[in-house]
Amino acid sequence: MLTPIIRSIASILISTVLCTQAVRAQDANKVNFANQQQAAAMAERLQAKEGIPASETLELLRQAELLPQVVKAVQPAKTKSVRNWDRYRNNFVEPYRIRKGVEFWEANADTLKEAEAHYGIPQEVIVAIIGVETIYGQHIGNYRVLDSLATLAFAYPAGQRDRSEFFLSELESFIALCNKTHLNALEVKGSYAGAIGLGQFMPSSWIAYAVDGDGDGVVDLFNSRRDAIFSVANFLKVHGWENGKATRVLVEIERTDNLPELLAPDIVPTFTPAVMQEKGVALNGDTLPDEKLALIELVRGDAETAYVAGGHNFYVVTRYNRSSFYANAVLELSEALKLRRDMLN
Incomplete structure (x- = not known):
C-alpha cells in the first residue's frame, strides 16, 4: 500500500507529465505561418492594395495557430459513405428549424418585406438560407477564423484536391x-472553413456582396439582422435570381432510357420543359416554355433515387453552396416555412 507521502509524490509526477504533454500539444500548434511560403508575397500584396504594412500582416500570421481539427475536417472519410438525401434533408427541413424560422420571419417581417421589394428575392428563401446556415444565428461557429484560414492556406492536407x-x-x-x-x-469566430456571420459569408463574399442594410455606416453580419438579410438577398440578386423563373419542380420519371443524358449537365439548367417531357420526365409544376431546367438526382442510400427539376433560380442558390443537396434543402425549407407561416396567419 502506498504511503501518503509516496502517493503525494506520485500525484505530483503525474501532474507534471500531463502538464508537459499539454504544453507539447500546444506547442505543436504554434507553427509560425509568417515563415511559410507565400506569406511574404501575400503581405506585400496587402500592403500594395490595402495599405496594410507587410509587417502587420506577418505579425498576425505569427499569432495564428495550426488547428489539427480543421485539417481533419477537410480530409476525406476513411470509409466512403453513400450519399443519402433523406438523411441530409432531415438535418435541415425539420420542426425546430421551421418553428425558429417562422419566429425569425415574424420578428423581421418589415425588413424581409423591404428586401424582397428591393432585390426581388422571396422572403422565405432568405429566411431558409439563414436557417440552413446558422439556425438564425444560433450556430455561427467557434473557430477563430484567422487560425482556420491560415491552417487551410498553409497546411492543407495532401491526398485530395x-x-x-x-x-x-x-x-x-x-x-x-x-x-x-x-x-x-x-x-472573429466562424466555421472551420472560415465562413462568418448569420449567413456564413466567406470573407471575399462579405467584401463583394455584403451591404449596410440598416444604414448605420457599418456592415455587421454578426449582430445586425437587417444587414444579414439584405446581404443574403443581394448575393442572390447579383448571382442572377430572376422573378418568375423556376426554383424546383417536382417530377415523375416516366421512362429511364434518357437518364444518363439528362443527368450529364448536373446542376446546370440545360433542357426546356418540352425537351424534358420528350425525354420521359413529367413536370408537376409551373415553368416558362423557354426556360432551361436541370434534372437533379437525389441519391437516397439504398432506397430508390428521387429526382427533381432544378430551374434557373435553383442554380442561383447553388452559387451560395455548390451542392444540389444544399439547394434542394434550402428550397424545401423555404416552402415549409411559407406553408407554416401562411397557416398561422
Whole structure:
C-alpha cells in the first residue's frame, strides 16, 4: 500500500507529465505561418492594395495557430459513405428549424418585406438560407477564423484536391476585411472553413456582396439582422435570381432510357420543359416554355433515387453552396416555412 507521502509524490509526477504533454500539444500548434511560403508575397500584396504594412500582416500570421481539427475536417472519410438525401434533408427541413424560422420571419417581417421589394428575392428563401446556415444565428461557429484560414492556406492536407490557393485568397480577403471594418482579426469566430456571420459569408463574399442594410455606416453580419438579410438577398440578386423563373419542380420519371443524358449537365439548367417531357420526365409544376431546367438526382442510400427539376433560380442558390443537396434543402425549407407561416396567419 502506498504511503501518503509516496502517493503525494506520485500525484505530483503525474501532474507534471500531463502538464508537459499539454504544453507539447500546444506547442505543436504554434507553427509560425509568417515563415511559410507565400506569406511574404501575400503581405506585400496587402500592403500594395490595402495599405496594410507587410509587417502587420506577418505579425498576425505569427499569432495564428495550426488547428489539427480543421485539417481533419477537410480530409476525406476513411470509409466512403453513400450519399443519402433523406438523411441530409432531415438535418435541415425539420420542426425546430421551421418553428425558429417562422419566429425569425415574424420578428423581421418589415425588413424581409423591404428586401424582397428591393432585390426581388422571396422572403422565405432568405429566411431558409439563414436557417440552413446558422439556425438564425444560433450556430455561427467557434473557430477563430484567422487560425482556420491560415491552417487551410498553409497546411492543407495532401491526398485530395488541393484547395490551399482558395483558402490563401480567403485569408488575404479576411485580413483586408478586418482592416476595413470594426472586426478584430484575432477575435472573429466562424466555421472551420472560415465562413462568418448569420449567413456564413466567406470573407471575399462579405467584401463583394455584403451591404449596410440598416444604414448605420457599418456592415455587421454578426449582430445586425437587417444587414444579414439584405446581404443574403443581394448575393442572390447579383448571382442572377430572376422573378418568375423556376426554383424546383417536382417530377415523375416516366421512362429511364434518357437518364444518363439528362443527368450529364448536373446542376446546370440545360433542357426546356418540352425537351424534358420528350425525354420521359413529367413536370408537376409551373415553368416558362423557354426556360432551361436541370434534372437533379437525389441519391437516397439504398432506397430508390428521387429526382427533381432544378430551374434557373435553383442554380442561383447553388452559387451560395455548390451542392444540389444544399439547394434542394434550402428550397424545401423555404416552402415549409411559407406553408407554416401562411397557416398561422
